[in-house]
Amino acid sequence: MFVEALLTGITLGGMYALVAMGLTLQYGVARIMNLSYGEILVAASFSVFWLFTAAGLSPLLGLLVIVPAAMVVSWLIYRILLVPLVRRAKTRDALEVDSILATFGLLFVVQGVMLVIFGGAYYSYSYLAVPVNVFGVTIAANRLLALAFAAVIGIALYWGLTRTRAGTALRAVAVDPVSAQLVAIDVRMAAAIAFALGGGLVAAGGVLVSMFLTFNANIGVVFTMKALIVVIMGGVGNLMGALVAGLILGLTETFVATWIDPGLTLAATYAIFLIILLVRPQGLFGRSNR
């Protein structure tokens, strides 16, 4: 029973991490607090639903279409909608406030478009909902896949950000955009890349969770909230932090549901969130100089 709870918790946590990774890039590097994040995730779910049911394209192949498309769209959103805010903002805090307002508007636009196309009804499809036996525990293949993607993306991007030149440039922008300019980093370009990468990640998350979650045009805010908790818990802009925080949340929820009471999962989530905020306000992996 312990192994079962452990594995279930890890898969759930992997999903949370997956959903949060894009936001940590967008918020941590591009300094855009993207409130339309969940809507873009759901838009990716709808796209893959449409590709799967209308064109018969498997969701995994759909990733190859949707992730690049989401990156292009995010890039455009950044260049057209957000660059004027970046130019205008005197400080990073001002940019955060402005971006919250702008993406709050974007939330309604994306949601409205989805409502017009798909209506408000629930959507769901079945893909890879087959049992896989891991250490004697039965887990759905699609959930395992989401966990694997979260781990691979998280570790690969973490490696890319810490071990490559381009990654180091991105991190430099996250730490200090003004000084980054002094060492010939194109800050605006780096921020746009981070925002587009984040857009691609959120689309990957949307595609993967649509395999096992039922969604409709109004459900985006649920993901934004969860992602926000994971990002803040893990440390803003830190992918490893998102992975670890996601796993902590997933394990907590599953352990509480298994041994205490399923009704207390939300309370446990927020209790852990609160404790971490009290003990480490900068997040598990965040730097304290922020």
Add this chain to the structure above:
Amino acid sequence: MTIGKTRLLAATMAMGLMAAVAMPAVAQDKIKIGWAISKTGPNAGGANITQIPNYQLWIKEVNDKGGLLIGGKRVPVEAIEYDDRSNSEEAVRAVERLITQDKVDLLLPPWGTGLNLAVGPVFNKYGYPQLTFSAVTDQAPALAKRWPNSFWFLGTSQQYIDALVDLLTKQQKAGKINGNVAMISVADGFGIDLSKAAREGFGKAGFKLVMDKSYPVGTQDMSPLVSEAQRSGADTFVAFSYPPDTVAITDQAKVATYAPKVMFTGVGTGFPLFPQRFGANAEGIMTLGGWDPKNAGTAEYRKKHVAMHNRDPDYWGSQLGYVSLQMLEQAVERVGKIDRAAIIKELQTGTFDTVLGKFKLVDNMPPKGTYSYIGQWQNGFFTGVAPEGPNTAPMVMPKAPWK
């Protein structure tokens, strides 16, 4: 008057989403019918399946005929729709606006128990008939007395639980299932009401609840709950769940090859989504509602609904909603003018010709036997199985193994 910026924005957006276009009208040559409904927010999923398609279908049918027949003359119907954003204050405001500013002749109800209770006093204050078909509450009989203008087509949680317990008691007496029940419920209106009634109902009938757990709305992983139910050894598994959970529970049960002899899941089991998603695996799964496969009116209603919306209605409230609209139409035409008190009186006492045959309300609710309370997927059709009567089929036992 001044309109706040946000309100203006919301109104503009609602207008953009509106299927019906509101146009200035001279009072006598049009009948205005208005409703506030959840086009956005958490209620939109339900409202978009059970309610909005029915409103659109009915308005179109009435206008295709040339309108409502009033005083020997067909008067076209104009629809005014507002988005209540799944918010009860917004719903109350929108309904008041419909009455006082748009001066609608008739109102259609919002979606869900909570919002219908919230707007009840407004409907009552202005004397508009309120024909609810997405609200289940044990207060329904009391409310019908307090607000004689309100009609409760889905009845009380008690009636569903009684029907379910009767059904299971028979199976247990025949030795087909053990006396243990595993129950889970969502910690929200529907789950709380139904699980409370079920706790009493099962207890009285001598069943033992070996598992009785509730979970928060929006829970994204059902495996701990399904595993616990599987370990409990109960032959009967009951979940009072919301649509996303219903799908997740069924999915998880299939993955874990948990096949209780009786499997009952909550809202969403009767949505067209369910058989699409689970195909033959839906067979034997039960929930609230259910249709009579032999009823020609039902078949005709389904055909019309599919023709207009390209999908089936929901198998619980949808058809009753259409019945309520047919009754409203006939009541208005019998009265022959927009005299709301007379229309309410006619709805209370008259007998109407509907897709469910001759329909007459007793104490503002459809009496037992007029439609099924519990249904089961049988050969790809969500068939009514309780309460037993000429319009229900026998329950199939046990639930088929997962494929």
